[in-house]
Amino acid sequence: MKHSVDMEKPPLMISITKRKGDFMKYCSFGDNENELLYDIPPDRGKTSEYCSKDAIDKSTLCGPRYAEHEVVTTRVNYETRGMNHIEGGWPKDINPTDLEQTVRFKKKIEKDDMYIHSVRQLSYTMEHCIRQNNAINIYEMYFDEEDNIPVYENYCYKTLNIFRDPVKQKRPIQQMSWSPDGGTHLAASYCNLAFHQTFNNVQTSSYIWDIENPIKPDIILQPEVPVVSLEYNPKDPHSLISGLFNGQLAFWDVRKGTEPVEISPPECSHKDPVFNTLWINSKSGTEFFSSSPDGQVKWWDIRKLSEPLETLVVDLTKGEEPKLTRAHGISVLEYENSIPIKFMIGTETGLVICGNRKGKTPAEKLSTQYKAHYGPVCALQRNPAFVKIFLTVGDWCAKIWSEDCKESAIMWSNYRRTRLTAGAWNPTRYSIFYIARMDGSLDLWDVLHQQKEPNMSIKVCDEPLNCIRCHENGQLVSTANNNGGIYLLKFSENLAVSAKNDKALLTATFERECRREKIIESKMKEMRLKTRVGKVIDSHIATKDVKANPVINLDQVYIETAEKEFFAIIEEIFDNSPTAKDGILQSGDEIIGINGQSVKGKTKVEVAKLIQNCEKEVNIAYNKLHADPQQGKSLDIILKKVKHRLVEHMSTETADALGLSRAILCNDSLIQKLKELENIEVTYRGLVEHATKVLSDLGTYLHKAIPDTKLTIQKYADAKFEYLSYCLKVKEMDDEEIGYATLQEILYRVDTGNYEYRLILRCRQDARNRFAQLRSDVLVKLELLDNKHIQDVVWQLQRFVSSLAYYHTQVLDLLNENKLFPIEVDLAKTALEYDCNDQMASDYEDESFNVNHNDPMIPESSLLEDATDVLADLENLRFDDKDSEKSPSDSFSEFKCFSSTEKLLHSEDLLTNNPEDELKDKSEDLLLNLK
Known part of the structure; x- marks a missing residue:
């Protein structure tokens, strides 16, 4: 269809006339109402000449279009160069490194007249500047600091680099290690753990990457057998130790080449792949230990890899010699440098075992066990700030444990849909830990914010993640997958820096959870004990005649046992000993030596035997305790005292239901006298009510003698409660020392003079003196009251x-x-x-x-x-x-x-x-x- 335009029609024109004087004047515009200037109505007769067009979508590019566009990026090559700096300004005959010559030369210059004149000339300028600073307070704050408004933490991250395996074969990464020189390099072990594989066509190389160069490995390690575990020496950034697939151990020095410097012989090595190698905090810095699924832990020295220093078989059978056939396979190993003699083992059966290298027997070396997971323990690490708290990862959940709670974990995550493979604590923000999953995701947990779900979940890749390792600055996290890829992630700064009260809040959280688990654990133990006692009673009733043996009174048995233990504690203090009579040596004084022989580190029984064996005069050297006994009356003692008082007023059924013991004072004869006095008081009150003429005679007995005796008995009970609390406190501290002695560790308070223990002993002695004095007063008053009665x-x-x-x-x-x-x-x-x-x-x-x-x-x-x-x-x-x-x-x-x-x-x-x-x-x- 052709369109025709009528050009003969005159265009629309509007003429505006003005006077000449109005030209070049200032224009003043204003708002007017809408005004229709021209209206062209449609011509409906021409509608048949046109047809409507369908609507279409069309894009328009506003910018210029290039016919050809090329970008060439050139990589900047960096190189390292040294610079030699030589100190100048000294004469040739003066050695700048000789301190004596330089000091002598300075004194010679200071005595010169020109030096004094120069100092005077320069002092004017210096004094002028000083006076200006004195006139103006350069530290004055003219505006008050605004209050910091708490900002909601926004978690974010970014992927810095991806380090891919240069080899085409898909090799999983088993372990990574950061270099100790600030974490500039990252070592990774590449190994396929397929069963019965051959090494003919398998690449055995492992790499050390520069974190700023993801294109090419900085160092290539070329062993004959694939490396399973790899760990940097924390004291030397050039040396590494690795565990090989065939069970051998290899020592590397990157300055000497790409091949291992020394390898352990096969006959002294492990029987299975070495999954874990960790350095030990030793003086030489050359010792490490390793573990394997064969159930052995071996200690080595890189200076002598021909044989291990020590071997431990993880056989938990009691009373028998350890055997490899019964050993538990080890999946993970943990070591904390601040506790040099202790280590932790995670087994393939889901157990976590606390070990002590200084133990004398296998049972002492493998002292504590935790049933952590249903499957192998994939990750095990202590908290950087709370060494008694450790993280375990296995099967489908992660758990946080405390060494004090052996029955159950104090915190745990929900069971995930995919299995968890690795985990690690943040080294700078102690409440955060990371969990790697089989679906390629990385979870970030902060136990101070929430404990039901992770604070952030990151989809790192599509392949399963194998391991995770955190940088020492807390912001960088490296994680690796099954295809040999290493992902370097950088998290926001708020995830690496702890807040002001984070550590205190985390301490309170862990203590609260530990206390809750201990209460549950004690309740479960009590229930199990009652079950066993019930079974014993049932068997006793079943085997003997019921008529001849009536129902056993368990409360009476508990009461008698507790009373015997209580009076056994009282008899620990010898009343008639010479030191007690003289008052020279008291409880809490630290005995240093006996007749010139040092007794430091010996038990109380050994010291007592030394004193007993002395036939003549005994010279005892001791440190006198100068302390106020009121300092030992801590909140713990007050709470124990309140507990005993509450328990004494409970019934047997209530005390048993609450898991408490009433066997402390329920059979005390003096306490029972209080009940008799109450009955006598009722009797005399009746006498006062019915016999008015004898009221004056009984008034002294009723209103003075009985209340005074009751108050004395109450004070006696209070003193007895306090003394018992100190006895229990001493028993707890003794048990704590025995526990540390079993582990061959030195308790901090013992190493620093044991002031707290000595103070509690002095307080216990004072409490017992008050207790004995009040007991004597009560007996005298009761005798007088009986005579009066x-x-x-x-x-x-x-x-x-x-x-x-x-x-x-x-x-x-x-x-x-x-x-x-x-x-x-x-x-x-x-x-x-x-x-x-x-x-x-x-x-x-x-x-x-x-x-x-x-x-x-x-x-x-x-x-x-x-x-x-x-x-x-x-x-x-x-x-x-x-x-x-x-x-x-x-x-x-x-x-x-x-x-x-x-x-x-x-x-x-x-x-x-x-x-x-x-x-x-x-x-x-x-x-x-x-x-």
């Missing part, structure tokens, strides 16, 4: 007997005056029929005489009611006598709850012809029985 009882009985005699005399006089007819009393109960429930008959039964005076379950109130009823009956029988000097009922009301009086009340002998004599005889018999 017996005297009061005798006096009350005497008053009661005299009151009965007086009342009986009055009754007889009244009966004789009135000459009443005699009443025949049926005492035999044969003339009439009596009701068996008659109260009077029950009152005169013989059973009323069989009263257990020592039974605390008989309430004194019932006895008081019986006595009151009898007195009321007697008062109803007598006549009103206003001239009587003393009312019998008042005298009777002074008596309170003595069960022996029932025999007097119900006795028929009171109606005899001589009542006073009979009453006196019976009262004397009662007093003798009471005494």
Whole structure:
């Protein structure tokens, strides 16, 4: 279709006329309303001449288009050159390296007049500058520093370099090692661990890379057998040690070539590939040790690789000689330079074993075991700041352990969908660790931020990651895969620098988790102990007759055992020893020597034997402890004291349910006396309530003697709790020393004078002195109170007997005056029929005489009611006598709850012809029985 344009139509024109004077004037523009200048309506008649076009997408390039574009990059070649610097300014006859000549020459110059003149001329300029600095405070802050607003941590990373294997064969990287000279080089071992492979066409080379040059290896190591493990010497950046596939060990010095300097003989080497080689913190810096799946750990010296220094077979069978056939295969080895004699082993069966090289027997060398994983332990490393905390990686999870908790880990990750292959702590930020996975991902965990999921997960590559190694600066992390690729990652600075309170928070976190696991562990042990005791009881009941052997009282067994242990602890202090009497040598003083012989490092038993073997005079050299015993009364002692006090007031069932022991003071005779005093207090309170006339006599006993004795017993119990707490503290510290001595380690506090232990001993001695003094005071006061109690009882009985005699005399006089007819009393109960429930008959039964005076379950109130009823009956029988000097009922009301009086009340002998004599005889018999 052709389009035609009508050119004859005149164009649109608008003419604007102005005066000449308005030209070149300043233009002032303003806003006006919209104004339609021209409107062209559409011509619908021409619609048939056109057709609508479909919409299409079209791109437009705004920039210029190049016909040809080439970029040529030229690599800058670097080279290292040295520079020689020679110090000048000295005369030829003066040696600048000779300190004596230079000092002599300086003194000679300083005595010259020109030197003094030059110094004076230069001093003016110097003084002018100094005065300016004094006039202006150059350190003054004119603006206060703004408060640092906490910024949300943004984790980021970038891949610096990728080091690929120059060989076309796909070889997994088994281990990497950073050079000790600042981490400028990275050594990697390339080895395919396929079973029964031949080395005919296999590349055996391993490489040392410069981290700034990923194109070409800096050094190529050419062994005859592939290298499995490789490790730099931390004291020498030129020497390395490696473990080979055939079990041999090779020593390298990169200054002497690409081949190993020395190789261990096959007959003295491992039987399987050497998976781990680690240097030891020795004086010579030439010792290392290695491990292999054959179950052996060997210690070597590079100066003599012909045979190992020591060999350890990881056989955990107790009581038998170690054998390779029973040894556990070792998958990973760990060593911390700050603990030179200890090491850790991760086995292929999932165990983590703490070893001690200085142990004398295999059991001492492999002392502690942790059941870490279901499969082989792939990674094992101690925390750089907390050496008792270590990380393990295996199967599908990572776990954080503490050496103090052997039953379970203190932290662990969730089980992942893919297996975990490696792990490592961040060397500068101690709460961060990295985990490598089989799917090519790298997880970053920060235990202070969250513990359920990783803080960051990085997809490094598509191949499985084999190993991971962190740089000493904390920002660089190298990880390797199965195809021989090494990925150098650089993380953000906030992941390498610890915050101000990070270490304190991490310490609190680890301590909290350890404490939680210890509580759970102790609870589980208690449950297992109860289960075993229950089985023993069941077997005991099953084998013996139940009637002849009633149910065993376990609480009584626990109480007796704990009481024996408690008094055994008390007997450790010899009361009558000469040193104790003189007061010269006290607890906490450190004994240095005996008769000139040093006893440092010996046990208390050995020192005691030395003193005992001395026949004549014994000269003891010791360090006197000058300390305030209040310093030893720490929070731990106070908490133990509170615990004992709480346990003592618990029931047996509650204490057993909480896993606590009540066997400390539950059988203490003095503590039981407190309960008797409480019963006596109740008795005397009843006497005070019912006998007003004896209140003044009992007031001293009630309000002074008993409260004072109770307070003394409470102080005695408090002193006993405190002394027991110090005893337990000493026992814990002794166990700690024994544990370190078993490991052949020196405890820090022992090495520094053992001040804390000596202070606790002094505090224990002072606490026991207070405990003994209070015990003596309690015994004296209890004896006085018992005497007072017996005297009061005798006096009350005497008053009661005299009151009965007086009342009986009055009754007889009244009966004789009135000459009443005699009443025949049926005492035999044969003339009439009596009701068996008659109260009077029950009152005169013989059973009323069989009263257990020592039974605390008989309430004194019932006895008081019986006595009151009898007195009321007697008062109803007598006549009103206003001239009587003393009312019998008042005298009777002074008596309170003595069960022996029932025999007097119900006795028929009171109606005899001589009542006073009979009453006196019976009262004397009662007093003798009471005494």
